[in-house]
Amino acid sequence: MSGGEILRERYDLVMDRIRKIPTERFGDEKLEAFFSFCAEFLLMIDDTAEFLAGEGLKKARIEELADRNRALYADILPEHYGESYGNPGYAVRELGEELGAVFSSLYAELRSLIGFVYEGRLEELVIRMELFAEIYTAFVYAADKGEERPSAKDVRDMIYWFACDYADLAAERRTGEQMEADGFAVRMIMESDLTDLRYLYGYGEYVGENELETAGFLAGLPEETIATMADTYTEGYRMGFEVTGVDLSRKRIVSLGYQVGFERMLRRAVRNFERMGLKAVSHRAAWSVLDGRRASRRVKNGFSGGVANPQFEYDHKDDKGIFFDKNYANRQLEAMRAACEKWKRELRDYAGPAIVETFGEADFTPAVCEHAVRLSKEQERLGVEHASRAGMLSREYTPGDETSFTIIAFPVPEIGEVFEELFRETIRINTLDYMLYRRVQQTLIDALDTADTCEIRGRGANRTNLRVNLYKLADPGKETIFENCVADVNIPVGEVFTSPVLNGTEGVLHVTRAFLGGLEYKDLTITFEDGMVRDYSCGNFEDPARGRNFIYENILARHETLPMGEFAIGTNTTAYVAARRLGVEAKLPVLIAEKMGPHFAVGDTCYSHAEDRKVYNPDGKEIVARDNEVSLLRRSSPMDAYYNCHTDITVPYDELGELTAVRKDGSRVPVIKDGRFVLPGCEELNKAFGK
Numbered sequence: 001m002s003g004g005e006i007l008r009e010r011y012d013l014v015m016d017r018i019r020k021i022p023t024e025r026f027g028d029e030k031l032e033a034f035f036s037f038c039a040e041f042l043l044m045i046d047d048t049a050e051f052l053a054g055e056g057l058k059k060a061r062i063e064e065l066a067d068r069n070r071a072l073y074a075d076i077l078p079e080h081y082g083e084s085y086g087n088p089g090y091a092v093r094e095l096g097e098e099l100g101a102v103f104s105s106l107y108a109e110l111r112s113l114i115g116f117v118y119e120g121r122l123e124e125l126v127i128r129m130e131l132f133a134e135i136y137t138a139f140v141y142a143a144d145k146g147e148e149r150p151s152a153k154d155v156r157d158m159i160y161w162f163a164c165d166y167a168d169l170a171a172e173r174r175t176g177e178q179m180e181a182d183g184f185a186v187r188m189i190m191e192s193d194l195t196d197l198r199y200l201y202g203y204g205e206y207v208g209e210n211e212l213e214t215a216g217f218l219a220g221l222p223e224e225t226i227a228t229m230a231d232t233y234t235e236g237y238r239m240g241f242e243v244t245g246v247d248l249s250r251k252r253i254v255s256l257g258y259q260v261g262f263e264r265m266l267r268r269a270v271r272n273f274e275r276m277g278l279k280a281v282s283h284r285a286a287w288s289v290l291d292g293r294r295a296s297r298r299v300k301n302g303f304s305g306g307v308a309n310p311q312f313e314y315d316h317k318d319d320k321g322i323f324f325d326k327n328y329a330n331r332q333l334e335a336m337r338a339a340c341e342k343w344k345r346e347l348r349d350y351a352g353p354a355i356v357e358t359f360g361e362a363d364f365t366p367a368v369c370e371h372a373v374r375l376s377k378e379q380e381r382l383g384v385e386h387a388s389r390a391g392m393l394s395r396e397y398t399p400g401d402e403t404s405f406t407i408i409a410f411p412v413p414e415i416g417e418v419f420e421e422l423f424r425e426t427i428r429i430n431t432l433d434y435m436l437y438r439r440v441q442q443t444l445i446d447a448l449d450t451a452d453t454c455e456i457r458g459r460g461a462n463r464t465n466l467r468v469n470l471y472k473l474a475d476p477g478k479e480t481i482f483e484n485c486v487a488d489v490n491i492p493v494g495e496v497f498t499s500p501v502l503n504g505t506e507g508v509l510h511v512t513r514a515f516l517g518g519l520e521y522k523d524l525t526i527t528f529e530d531g532m533v534r535d536y537s538c539g540n541f542e543d544p545a546r547g548r549n550f551i552y553e554n555i556l557a558r559h560e561t562l563p564m565g566e567f568a569i570g571t572n573t574t575a576y577v578a579a580r581r582l583g584v585e586a587k588l589p590v591l592i593a594e595k596m597g598p599h600f601a602v603g604d605t606c607y608s609h610a611e612d613r614k615v616y617n618p619d620g621k622e623i624v625a626r627d628n629e630v631s632l633l634r635r636s637s638p639m640d641a642y643y644n645c646h647t648d649i650t651v652p653y654d655e656l657g658e659l660t661a662v663r664k665d666g667s668r669v670p671v672i673k674d675g676r677f678v679l680p681g682c683e684e685l686n687k688a689f690g691k
Helices: 003-021 028-053 062-076 088-110 113-119 123-144 152-165 167-179 184-191 197-202 211-220 225-244 263-275 310-315 326-342 344-349 377-397 418-432 432-450 546-552 573-582 630-637 683-689
Strands: 252-260 278-280 350-359 406-411 453-458 465-469 483-485 495-498 501-516 521-528 532-535 564-570 598-603 648-652 658-660 670-675
Touching: 003 028, 003 123, 003 278, 028 088, 028 113, 028 123, 028 263, 062 670, 088 123, 088 152, 088 310, 113 123, 113 658, 123 167, 152 167, 152 326, 152 350, 152 564, 167 278, 167 326, 167 344, 184 252, 184 263, 184 278, 197 211, 211 252, 211 263, 211 418, 225 344, 225 406, 225 418, 252 263, 263 278, 263 350, 326 377, 344 432, 350 432, 432 483, 432 670, 432 683, 501 648, 521 546, 521 630, 521 683, 546 683, 564 648, 573 683
Parallel strands: 252 278, 252 350, 350 406
Antiparallel strands: 453 465, 453 658, 465 501, 483 495, 495 564, 501 521, 521 532, 564 598, 598 648, 658 670
């Protein structure tokens, strides 16, 4: 038999077993209820496979498609989550401390089959269904023989060997779907009838009001507006290569990150990229624990639909803790290398990502579920090491100094009544006169290049009090400290940035509210000593320890400390005023928020992994402040040079008391005072305030 026939036989056999489960009894009602529930879900997956094979997407009414979509996600929706096995707390209450958490994680993994069935990935269905059947059979066998039921360790062991056995399959698929042109997502973009919103249900992603209303809104925009959106996005990508001196003509592949609903814009963007000689690819944001599931699918690593329940995603972000150890980490890296070897030509042709972010979703501060799987301290340490080694491996096949990227952001309808006005305002902000900003920002840079340090202080409730040490220029006539950033990799225009000197950088960074990586932080405070994070807190939880752990997991990415990798001054007062007028400043993504005041990144430098590549400002000066004391370790100890994370935190203009450049002789050059630019030559930036 062929490989496909063998897979089909395996599928038929495992489904025959699963169909019997809801009617079988083995003497434990609680466990029977769990296995029956999972089996019913898998039967829904099987029914969906038949529906898709029968061209149901073409024939069904939109109401039928919506009902099927909701049925697949129903039990994890917020209104049902309290009694879902996807909720580790409920699973523990029903199944006990020993088995509850691991079975909740098993069910979360089964839910990855939704995406796989819509993509027609039969093998991915088979291996997860076989794992479920294996675990179920172990419990039935023990009951039949009168033996002690399998322990949580036994179940964990079965999941461990599943992860190890299929590490190769996961790595090869994941690498391939990120490199293969004309894949599932690009076909959806280019071949769907975008005037018929039924196409949204063809992804298998959750489709909520955001996705339906976004697609409907874009369908009604004039073609010239769509062209402006797409052309700004793709031209920013092209300019990113131009300003860094990288030859785009040598590349062949660009990856798209986006939320379902933006296909009309992306269709034009794909054609724009084709004219640049680039084939667009896109992959589904990770659902499976084998693919590196994240805390929030709002972070656009690939394509994704709506988030059915962000609490579910947060509860299962560490499910790999069931099986993650040194042997698995090494096994996964071996599998990754084998996959890279298979796709090495495509990886060399890879130009980098082009991301469409969204903002305006409902606020989300996760509850901490005590019963969710958590990584041990040893697993956290191993995870940091593994991420570093995986990053080095990726850059071996796709050198970072040969790629670029771009990111653009648009609001979603969930932001409220201001959506349509804000959307149009965002298009305007994304297309501001970059030549004007380039000129004004050069004035800023000329002043900052004379400084030894910068001092930043908050006002009102903001307690920021920082001194940032700057790189010392050897030849001011040919060198500069700050990059003049206009609308290329980070759209919209509006910042100058540098990699600060860590030694001598110290003080307190504080913001009253911030949204970072899809998560809300209240009263966020980070203290630096010699440029390294020394303390941190937030007001999200009554228990300060929970707040610290929230920051440790999501901002510090489980590192004990991080350096200040970037210091920047945002100049986009137009975006700030528009956000204040519409009352959405707290909803803006980092991409826009970072342009609305000084911001500071914790993590790697703003030139991470490309510090040796020379870059120049439009005035011809080389930007020499590309390294810091940590990134320089790449020459002697590469594993210690990078943290593989970079999170920008902005002090908005209304919380900013002053930003002053301080020269070596102690003389002071005020740049911003009480939220307004006071440096001569920057008056244009204050016009947006109307004063």
